[in-house]
Amino acid sequence: MPVSTAPYKREYLHTKRRGREATIICGICGKKVPRWKTFEARKGFRITDPTILQQVDKRLLHLNQEQLKVCPSCARFHHIVKRGKSVRKKHMKI
Numbered sequence: 001m002p003v004s005t006a007p008y009k010r011e012y013l014h015t016k017r018r019g020r021e022a023t024i025i026c027g028i029c030g031k032k033v034p035r036w037k038t039f040e041a042r043k044g045f046r047i048t049d050p051t052i053l054q055q056v057d058k059r060l061l062h063l064n065q066e067q068l069k070v071c072p073s074c075a076r077f078h079h080i081v082k083r084g085k086s087v088r089k090k091h092m093k094i
């Protein structure tokens, strides 16, 4: 096992099931991303003003509450995920 000196690890082992993984189109940039790479983002944009609500198309409102799947770079760019914090702590043992 090669030891990486990088502060993070990308240990996704997909060799066997590669190709069967679903790809999702990024909701922001439109890039095709494997599903395991995507992040979920909710568009937290809600219109509460009743006067605006009357003017706005209902379909648009629905769109605003949609859950987005975004690629890692977009997630970082839009601060959906925080950078540099790894949740997978069990891999961090030296």
Ligand SMILES: [Zn+2]
Binding pocket: 026, 027, 028, 029, 030, 031, 070, 071, 072, 073, 074, 075
């Ligand atoms: Zn993207």
